[in-house]
Amino acid sequence: MRVAVFSSHPHDETYLNGANKEAGHDLVFLESRLKPHTAKLADGFDAVCAFVNDDLGEEVLEVLAGLGIEHIALRSAGFNHVDLAGAERLGFTVARVPAYSPHAVAEHTVAIMLALNRQIHKAYTRVRDGNFALDGLLGFDLHGRTVGVIGTGKIGERVAVIMSGFGCRIVAYDPHPNQVCLDLGVEYVDLPTLFGVSDIVTLHTPLTPETHHLINDKTVEMMKPGVMIVNTSRGALVDTVAVIDGLKSGRVGYLGLDVYEEEGDLFFENLSDRIITDDVFSRLLTFPNVIITGHQGFFTADAITAIAETTIENLTAFEAGTTSGNELDLGR
Numbered sequence: 178m179r180v181a182v183f184s185s186h187p188h189d190e191t192y193l194n195g196a197n198k199e200a201g202h203d204l205v206f207l208e209s210r211l212k213p214h215t216a217k218l219a220d221g222f223d224a225v226c227a228f229v230n231d232d233l234g235e236e237v238l239e240v241l242a243g244l245g246i247e248h249i250a251l252r253s254a255g256f257n258h259v260d261l262a263g264a265e266r267l268g269f270t271v272a273r274v275p276a277y278s279p280h281a282v283a284e285h286t287v288a289i290m291l292a293l294n295r296q297i298h299k300a301y302t303r304v305r306d307g308n309f310a311l312d313g314l315l316g317f318d319l320h321g322r323t324v325g326v327i328g329t330g331k332i333g334e335r336v337a338v339i340m341s342g343f344g345c346r347i348v349a350y351d352p353h354p355n356q357v358c359l360d361l362g363v364e365y366v367d368l369p370t371l372f373g374v375s376d377i378v379t380l381h382t383p384l385t386p387e388t389h390h391l392i393n394d395k396t397v398e399m400m401k402p403g404v405m406i407v408n409t410s411r412g413a414l415v416d417t418v419a420v421i422d423g424l425k426s427g428r429v430g431y432l433g434l435d436v437y438e439e440e441g442d443l444f445f446e447n448l449s450d451r452i453i454t455d456d457v458f459s460r461l462l463t464f465p466n467v468i469i470t471g472h473q474g475f476f477t478a479d480a481i482t483a484i485a486e487t488t489i490e491n492l493t494a495f496e497a498g499t500t501s502g503n504e505l506d507l508g509r
Contacts, residue, residue, distance in 0.1 A: 178496045179203040180250070181219045183211040184228040184445065189252070192485035193226075200493045216240035224248035224492060229255060229472070230441045235263040242267040248495045250488050255411060256505055257384045265507035272491035272503045276331060278480035283335035285474035286379055286409045289433035293405060293468055294319065320344035325375030327391070328382030328410065329355040329363070336379055337363050348374060351382075372399035377407065384411035394419040403430030409474045412438035417457050424464050432467045435474045444471045 182189060185206035193204055205222070209215040211231035217240060219225050225246055227233060233249065238260055241249075249264070251273040264271050292298055295316040303310070324340045326333045326349040337347045337358050347363045349355075354365050372378065378400065382388050392406060393416040400406075406429055408415050417438055423429035437443070439455055453459055461467055475484075487503065494501035 178223045178492060179221065180205065180224045180226050180492060181222040182206045182226040183209060183215070183218075183231050186445070188481055189485075192481045193488065196482070196485040196489040200489050202489065202492055202496075211237060213237055213240065217244070219246055220244050222246065224250060224495065226250040226252060226488060226492075228445075229253045229258065230445065231258065233259040233264070235260045238263045238267050238269065242269070248272070248492070250491050250495075252484055252488050255383065257411065257413075259505070261505065261507050264505075269507070270495055271505045271507065272495070272501060273505060274484050274487040274491075275503055277475065277483035277487065278477060279331035279335045281477040281480040282332045282381075282409055282474040283339060285435060285470070286332075286336050286381075286407055286433075287339050289407050289409070289435065289468055289470070290319075290377060290379070290405065293407075293431040293433050293466065298468055299465065322346070322376040323348060323374050325349070325371040325378045326358075326363070327351075327368070327371065327378065327380050329358045330381065332410075333379075333381035334358055336381060337361060340377075345377075368396070369399055372396055373401070375404065376401060377405040379407040380410045380414050382410060382414065384413050389413050390416040390419075392416060392420060394422065397423040397428055400428060402428055404428070405431035405433070407433040409433075409435040412436040412440050417461065421457070421460055424467065430466060432461075432464070434461075434468075435470045436472055437469070440472060 180202055182204055185208055190206045197204055207218055209218060211227050213236045216237045219241055225241060227249060247269060249269055249271045254273060254275055256273050259271060296314040300314055320343060323346045326337050326347060329349050329351040334355050334357050338361060341347055341361055348366050348371050349358060349363050350366060350368050350371050391414045397419055420429055420432055424432060437458060461469060491501045491503050
């Protein structure tokens with residue numbers, strides 16, 4: 178099967194080719210993101226392979242359908258960038274990678290927490306400049322603090338396990354409590370309670386209409402003064418303007434982001450020689466108590482290997498006329 182791999186980077190080529198040795202698909206790697214004006218690059222292919230910031234809206238799907246594409250292989254767990262109704266109407270099969278390495282994202286989440294708390298980003302720069310003063314680097318013991326985990330799927334579960342190891346009290350919100358978390362002693366509470374008691378709030382829930390801007394001006398006001406907010410899930414869970422207001426007022430004491438609601442024009446690209454025109458993002462960068470990473474939580478060799486293997490399995494299943502079990506239910 179001939180596959181156009183959009184938003185390709187060197188690691189995609191290395192790991193997908195490694196996973197494809199036995200399957201033998203004809204993978205063509207394209208640096209271009211999948212957008213309305215690039216969708217025609219899929220002409221002559223049987224399937225496209227897309228990443229999180231590729232556009233799979235109605236306009237792109239119409240072009241792909243016109244080219245005879247029937248299968249879309251996502252190199253991600255999230256699929257909020259896919260027009261599901263349009264995909265169903267046009268007869269696409271869309272498969273994702275539902276689980277690759279919850280450890281990777283969970284460990285990155287905790288790394289951000291530790292870096293924010295102990296001011297690692299500032300200390301690193303100071304020492305390189307020969308400044309060994311400790312002023313402004315004061316942190317707090319994680320032991321005995323309360324961590325609020327929103328979403329206790331595989332990643333949220335791992336965060337709860339890790340933070341319980343630090344001696345934290347774990348409270349959580351999820352419509353479907355996780356038995357592993359319950360056995361760990363996690364307390365399931367409603368969102369207002371979680372916001373009110375948590376020293377750290379960490380987000381691990383899918384982006385849905387119900388969770389869009391879950392962190393907003395009203396919910397920030399419910400939080401403890403000086404709260405730490407960490408989002409390694411989906412950018413639009415956080416109303417960025419609201420958290421900037423919270424940072425300015427001091428209500429938000431620390432902010433850690435691996436995702437950003439307008440990241441599509443920024444992340445996964447080297448823009449170091451350009452002016453960033455996103456004024457909201459630029460404002461975030463001015464705060465000393467904010468750490469932003471460029472959607473790298475998933476980026477471990479273990480996770481990338483699993484993503485590549487599952488993606489190839491999804492392509493092979495479609496070619497064989499079977500299912501891999503990772504296909505989206507487009508009718509919902």
